[in-house]
């Protein structure tokens with residue numbers, strides 16, 4: 107039907123526009139401060155994509171994510187600070203190390219269910235945070251570590267300027283979004299969603315639930331580790347608070363604002379929320395008052411977040427348009443089934 | 453030897469405080485089947501209310517504690533009405549997230565109102581007494597005695613009043629199959645009120661020793677979760693036992709293992725327990 | 740012999756829901772399990788489909804010892820099942836349910852998904868094809884794009900059977916397939932079950948509708964208080980004194 111084709115076309119154009127905007131941003135940004143804010147937002151968004159896979163698609167509320175972020179940041183930061191390793195080596199090592207730890211954590215925590223899982227992952231996050239904070243000789247304790255080197259240049263490409271770092275982070279973000287969208291639209295992603303819906307039924311159908319959960323957990327940790335590594339070379343300072351649970355809660359908030367179990371959600375939510383945060387910098391304290399309340403409101407009234415709300419609005423509109431057409435011309439409606447698809451495994 | 457006895461007493465003190473908070477949490481869990489992440493923050497607010505009653509209005513320590521208890525009971529009811537009751541039929545993940553939201557909210561409000569400084573509830577019972585060759589401050593004895601009295605009071609309330617026994621029955625038997633004709637709303641509100649009161653009492657008792665600050669709730673809530681996982685979620689005797697086990701372990705661990713990593717001990721215990729028994733230490737059921 | 744249980748036992752706390760049950764299912768037959776409410780019929784299914792671990796006793800399927808293996812292995816070895824309360828993926832469409840049902844037969848992994856490899860595309864295609872086949876077989880092609888919440892209860896029951904079939908089982912376990920559907924629909928269901936048997940799948944069903952059981956089953960096992968009290972052809976069961984007593988003296992009449 108025309109309408110649907112048109113909608114897909116609009117979607118395609120919208121993607122291109124967003125992409126062009128992302129490329130042009132350093133040149134149109136009114137000041138350099140915005141550029142740093144957006145770059146940091148992109149880094150967080152990569153971690154939020156990881157969380158999205160576990161909370162949104164797999165339906166398991168893991169609260170260890172900031173721990174993994176800190177682990178990635180410290181692994182990469184320490185390797186380049188203490189051993190002088192290049193960023194291009196320390197980043198993949200950090201990602202792999204984080205994934206390995208996460209798989210061990212997953213092996214223990216996925217044997218538990220429901221609230222036990224939530225509490226256990228929360229505690230594991232706290233342990234990682236506390237170990238980073240207390241292991242003074244290695245991590246510098248609460249004082250942290252300064253002077254993590256920037257990524258070394260590859261051939262003629264240097265990463266000294268803000269712009270070049272922005273593009274570096276953007277490249278990783280695009281990679282993350284690409285990988286995530288491929289995964290969630292495949293049979294692998296459908297498997298995650300089926301576990302979210304009913305673990306028992308999935309197992310009865312022959313799906314190895316534990317293996318799938320570990321896979322999702324591992325992929326999420328991999329990207330969270332990358333985000334941490336990018337963070338350490340961008341901010342160039344490491345403090346234990348980047349592994350603290352309140353960062354997990356912020357990631358969760360970003361995800362819920364944008365929309366869990368959607369591909370655009372993590373980016374939209376992170377940019378929006380961290381944008382608001384930055385513009386409310388002068389009232390740092392009030393921000394958490396608003397966010398805490400917002401979290402409750404969102405989860406009660408808009409569990410699909412902004413992207414989810416837009417989608418259901420669109421589906422409603424489509425349905426109405428179709429009904430009007432149907433009553434006019436009596437054509438069989440395809441929009442109905444399209445709307446159904448939108449509501450289904452999305 | 454003296455050091456050991458000293459640490460055992462400290463373990464009891466710590467255990468008493470954990471116990472008052474854990475009892476409330478386990479009751480709420482039993483009734484609502486939701487881990488109330490904000491419970492530690494009610495404890496924190498209780499500490500602040502006591503502190504301000506004493507320092508701003510010069511009210512007596514015990515009366516301040518009582519006022520704090522009442523204020524917190526009301527706050528607990530509000531929390532149940534505004535956050536948990538509307539979420540009753542939501543998926544459990546959403547309930548957890550709402551609880552996390554409540555926790556962020558309360559802590560942020562505390563920071564805005566009272567700043568991030570550490571405060572100390574004025575100590576009026578800081579005389580040192582010698583019992584069997586061990587030096588103790590009176591306040592530690594008051595904490596232990598206070599906790600015991602409140603536990604006995606709670607026990608009497610749960611066993612010998614109609615509404616109390618309803619709460620207990622609902623907490624122990626979540627299917628509630630045999631509990632037709634109960635006003636669930638009333639029970640839920642009352643449970644939150646009692647639980648918050650206990651948390652507030654814990655803060656009033658501990659405030660003179662352990663200080664009052666906005667993030668005190670975040671640390672205790674996680675320890676208390678460890679406790680109710682050890683004791684079996686929803687179980688009252690389990691919560692008491694778990695509290696003293698943890699208090700003692702931390703106190704002795706800090707002395708004899710590492711004071712630097714003493715906070716890690718609690719979480720390490722939890723990870724260990726759930727690695728060995730994924731369904732909790734005292735899980736029911738016959739699989 | 741397809742399935743064999745030896746002294747299979749399950750306790751829930753103090754309650755013995757299933758007590759030392761020995762049973763065998765032959766390839767190609769339709770067998771029925773009957774018994775009063777709470778007799779342990781569903782528990783028997785839950786054990787032989789690996790949904791619950793057994794407390795003692797042995798289960799073997801196609802000569803392989805299955806005791807203690809995880810749930811998903813049972814499905815992978817060829818045991819498909821439905822639940823007494825219809826169990827579907829409620830947040831997706833009829834078609835998507837079946838596609839997921841076929842997942843254990845596909846091999847693609849994370850890397851296939853990321854690089855959209857040939858195997859990924861082949862598996863995706865095979866899943867759709869298989870799902871289409873099953874839709875045809877259970878007669879739900881018309882509603883394939885509907886969310887499962889929108890279809891009728893009877894259609895949902897058929898979909899649940901389809902979901903078990905899409906895993907390509909050798910043995911299909913149906914827990915009260917005819918509960919809650921009307922007379923006309925029941926005879927449609929009987930036809931479907933016969934069609935399943937003709938396609939070479941062994942069927943074992945739990946059912947309270949006696950007439951249906953007597954028509955369909957080649958063999959019947961009767962459970963009461965977790966114990967097997969009789970086994971035989973429908974005619975033998977009809978005349979068995981212990982069965983009659985169990986039904987008359989039992990808690991509820993079927």
Ligand SMILES: Nc1ncnc2c1ncn2[C@@H]1O[C@H](COP(=O)(O)OP(=O)(O)OP(=O)(O)O)[C@@H](O)[C@H]1O
Nearest residue numbers: 751754756774775776777778779780781782783823
């Ligand atoms: N998960 C469980 N936990 C505890 N008890 C259970 C559980 N499942 C079943 N039971 C008990 O085991 C006994 C057998 O139950 P089962 O469901 O197997 O009966 P059934 O024969 O299928 O009955 P119906 O015809 O009503 O479906 C019952 O007393 C039931 O209460």
Ligand SMILES: [Mg+2]
Nearest residue numbers: 780781782823
């Ligand atoms: Mg049954």
